[in-house]
Amino acid sequence: METLVALIDPLAVIDGRKAFFLRDVFGGEVPLSCPYPPLELAFTAAVLREAEIPVEIVAANVLDLPHHKVVSRLSARPPSLVAFPSAWGSLEDDYLLLRMLREALPDTKLAIFGPNVTAEPEPTLKKSAVDFVILGEPEEAILLLAQGASPEVVPNLAWLEEDEVRQTERVFPEGWATYPLPARDLLPLDLYTIPFARRLPCTTMATTRGCPSACTFCPTHIWNKRTVRPRPLDLVMQEIDEIVQRYGFREVVIRDDTFTWNRERVIEFCSLLRERNHDLTWRCFATVNTVDRELLFAMAGAGCTQVCYGFESGDPELLSRSGKRTTVEQGRDAARWSHEAGLEISGTFLVGMDGETRETVNRSIAFAKEAKLDYLQVNVATPLPGTSFGRRQDKKGRNSDPRSFRWFGAATGETEGLGPDELIRESRRFYREFYLRPSYVAGRLRSRRGLQSLASHARLGLRMVRDTVL
Numbered sequence: 001m002e003t004l005v006a007l008i009d010p011l012a013v014i015d016g017r018k019a020f021f022l023r024d025v026f027g028g029e030v031p032l033s034c035p036y037p038p039l040e041l042a043f044t045a046a047v048l049r050e051a052e053i054p055v056e057i058v059a060a061n062v063l064d065l066p067h068h069k070v071v072s073r074l075s076a077r078p079p080s081l082v083a084f085p086s087a088w089g090s091l092e093d094d095y096l097l098l099r100m101l102r103e104a105l106p107d108t109k110l111a112i113f114g115p116n117v118t119a120e121p122e123p124t125l126k127k128s129a130v131d132f133v134i135l136g137e138p139e140e141a142i143l144l145l146a147q148g149a150s151p152e153v154v155p156n157l158a159w160l161e162e163d164e165v166r167q168t169e170r171v172f173p174e175g176w177a178t179y180p181l182p183a184r185d186l187l188p189l190d191l192y193t194i195p196f197a198r199r200l201p202c203t204t205m206a207t208t209r210g211c212p213s214a215c216t217f218c219p220t221h222i223w224n225k226r227t228v229r230p231r232p233l234d235l236v237m238q239e240i241d242e243i244v245q246r247y248g249f250r251e252v253v254i255r256d257d258t259f260t261w262n263r264e265r266v267i268e269f270c271s272l273l274r275e276r277n278h279d280l281t282w283r284c285f286a287t288v289n290t291v292d293r294e295l296l297f298a299m300a301g302a303g304c305t306q307v308c309y310g311f312e313s314g315d316p317e318l319l320s321r322s323g324k325r326t327t328v329e330q331g332r333d334a335a336r337w338s339h340e341a342g343l344e345i346s347g348t349f350l351v352g353m354d355g356e357t358r359e360t361v362n363r364s365i366a367f368a369k370e371a372k373l374d375y376l377q378v379n380v381a382t383p384l385p386g387t388s389f390g391r392r393q394d395k396k397g398r399n400s401d402p403r404s405f406r407w408f409g410a411a412t413g414e415t416e417g418l419g420p421d422e423l424i425r426e427s428r429r430f431y432r433e434f435y436l437r438p439s440y441v442a443g444r445l446r447s448r449r450g451l452q453s454l455a456s457h458a459r460l461g462l463r464m465v466r467d468t469v470l
Contacts, residue, residue: 004053004054004055004056004077004078004079004080004081005048005053005054005055005056005079005080005081005082005083005142005146006055006056006058006074006079006081006082006083007041007044007045007055007056007057007058007082007083007084007142008057008058008060008070008082008083008084008097009023009038009041009057009058009059009060009061009062009084009085010060010061010067010070010084010090010093010094010097011060011061011063011064011065011066011067012061012089012090012093012094013066013093014029014089014090014093018032018064019032019089019090019093020032020034020035020061021087021089021090022036022087023038023040023084023085023086023087023090023114024038024039024040024085024115025115025219025220025222025223025224025257026115026219027086027087027088027114027115027116027219028087028088028089028382029087029089029090033193033195034193034194034195035061035062035191035192035193036192036194036204036255037184037187037189037192037203037204038057038059038085038187039182039204039205039206039255040085040137040138040139041057041085042057042182042183042184042186042187043139043179043182043183044083044138044139044142044143045057045182045183045186046179046180046181046182046183047139047140047142047143047175047179047180048142048143048146049180049183050180051143051146051147053143053146053147055183055186056186057183057186057187058070058073058074059187059188059191062188062191062192063188063191067096067097067100068100070097071100071101071104071105072104074101074104074105074108075104075105078105078107078108079105079108080108080109080146081108081109081110081111081142081145081146082101082105082108082109082110082111083110083111083112083113083134083138083142084097084111084112084113085112085113085114085138086112086113086114086116086117086124087114087115087116088115088116088382088384091116091117091124094112094128095124095127095128095129098110098112098128098129098130099128099129101129102129109131109132109145110129110130110131110132111130111131111132111133111134111138111141111142111145112124112128112130112132112133112134113133113134113135113136113138113141115219115222115223115384115386116385117133118133118134118135118136118222118223118386119219119222119384119385119386120385120386121133121135121158121165121167122158122165125158125159125160125165126160126163131159132145132151132157132158132159133157133158133159134156134157134158135156135157135158135167135170136156136170136173136222136223136224137156137172137173137176137209137223139173139175139176139179140155140156140173140174140175141154141155141156141157141173145157151166151168152166152168153168154168155168155169155170155171155173156168156169156170156171156173172224172225172227172229176209176229176231177229177230177231177232177235178232178235179231181235181238181239181242182205182239184203184242184247189201189203189247194251194253196346196375197251197253198251198281198305198306198344199250199251199281200250200251201247201248201249201250201251202249202250202251202252202253203243203247203249203251203252203253204252204253204254204255205236205239205240205243205252205253205254205255206231206254206255206256207230207231207233207236207254207256207259207269208228208229208230208231208256208257208258208259208261209223209224209228209229209256210223210224210225210226210227210228210229210257211224211226211228211257211258211261212226212227212228212258212261213226213257213258213287213323213324213325214226214323214324214325215310215312215322215323215324216321216322216323216387216388216389216392217322217323217350217353217381217382217383217384217387217389218387219384219386219387220257221386221387222386222387228258228261228262230262230265233265233268233269233272236269237272237273237276240252240273240276240278240280241276241278243280244278244279244280249280250279250280250281251280251281251282251283251305252280252281252282252283253282253283253284254282254283254284254285255285256284256285257285258285258286258287258290259284259285259286260284260286260287260290260291260295261290263290263292263295266295266298266299267295267298269302270298270299270301270302270304271302273302273303274301274302274303278303280303281303281304281305282303282304282305283304283305283306283307283308283346284299284304284306284307284308285307285308285309285310286307286308286309286334287309287310287324287326288309288311288326288330288331288333288334289325289326289327289330291307291334291337291338292337293337293340293341296337296338296340296341296343297340297341299341299343300341300342300343304343305343305344306343306344306345306346306374307334307338307343307344307345307346308345308346308347308348309331309334309335309345309346309347309348310324310347310348311331311347311348311349311364311367311368311371312324312326312348312349312350312353313328313349313350313353313360313363313364313367314328314331314349314360314363314364314365314366314367314368315328315360315363315364316328317355317360318353318354318355318356318360321353321354321355322350322353323388328367331367331371332367332370332371335371335372335373339372344374344375345371345372345373345374345375346373346374346375346376346377347368347371347373347375347376347377348376348377348378348379349364349368349376349377349378349379349430350378350379350380350381351364351378351379351380351381351423351426351427351430352380352381352415352418352423352426353381353389353415354389354392354415355415355416356381356415356417356418356423356426357415357417357418358417358418358426361426361429361430364430365429365430365433365434368430368434369433369434369437373434374447376430376431376434378427378430378431379427380423380424380427381423
């Protein structure tokens with residue numbers, strides 16, 4: 001068997017319906033209308049190609065390839081290694097794919113990675129046909145396995161040996177900062193949809209990995225241990241040049257957990273980007289305690305059009321318990337400064353943190369309206385394994401179902417005063433009271449976005465409403 005690596009972005013079928021998952025540190029289900037490019041797979045492919053190892057990416061989700069078609073495709077030229085990411089809600093379906101691959105490709109090594117199997121590798125090793133669970137970032141482990149390295153010398157790896165779990169040391173992969181540019185040419189880029197893009201075509205990129213925040217509910221630390229590792233800005237600029245000049249993208253979403261974690265780096269980024277004078281706009285994620293008015297104006301001057309803040313709650317006490325180390329007042333300041341800089345504001349909120357009641361949800365809704373957000377996303381707080389929120393919920397014997405972790409309306413947890421179904425109702429009420437206001441609809445129609453963008457958003461919004469508001 002020749003050395004060949006196949007990387008799969010699977011199309012899941014959950015309870016008889018097709019499902020897309022954001023199979024990265026987020027690990028949750030997303031609407032079928034919002035498939036994101038799999039950056040980790042593109043980086044992995046680039047690392048393999050640099051080592052002259054043949055590789056293909058099977059984008060089964062956006063190509064609408066069910067498992068049997070993926071297996072048939074790979075059987076025509078059996079790879080030596082198959083790897084794919086998992087997600088909190090996809091695991092049983094992933095087991096099915098692994099079983100089908102094992103039956104069709106008995107000599108192929110199978111590997112899986114993702115935040116869920118990183119937090120709990122043993123069940124997957126003992127219940128599925130997988131050979132290896134990669135703990136955390138996949139690129140360098142997949143490279144070493146493809147090169148034939150023994151599992152004992154591959155960091156961040158778990159496997160079974162005589163029915164006992166063996167695991168190597170968890171370390172940060174050394175090469176992230178200098179990985180080659182992601183192999184976007186192996187992806188069907190025109191099939192991916194970035195929600196609420198201002199300009200098309202639009203794609204994603206990453207300039208850092210990790211987040212300095214200590215949010216009790218977030219699974220990011222499962223991979224990154226609350227450490228931020230940046231890519232050198234000259235390499236970031238090379239990637240932006242390629243995004244614009246080779247692929248023709250006009251907008252990019254920077255998917256760093258907290259793009260603004262280092263103020264000086266953001267200022268330098270903006271300066272370098274202005275020098276290039278690309279016809280490119282961009283969006284990013286930030287926390288309200290890492291921005292100021294001057295920084296936001298600098299970002300707007302370099303083509304930034306929107307910042308997404310993790311507000312999480314408009315209730316001061318709930319916010320203080322979240323571990324985010326932000327305040328409601330900081331959220332008000334960040335929103336005001338962003339408006340003054342001409343930036344759109346997107347915000348994320350959680351319903352179901354410790355102490356959540358209908359009254360605290362009301363405070364969050366009032367905050368979102370007062371801050372005049374352009375868009376928001378409301379998640380039901382999910383007590384994920386490996387998070388302190390998850391451990392607290394387990395100790396209290398409360399509902400915990402990470403398998404249904406998704407962007408919109410899932411019964412994944414409960415609080416002292418609100419049960420699982422009530423949390424879903426509260427999240428939907430949040431959406432209704434924010435989006436279905438006449439003043440909000442009128443504001444959207446008066447926005448600076450073009451008619452094509454507004455029409456696209458309306459179509460996307462109607463598809464989302466089916467899962468959230470109704």
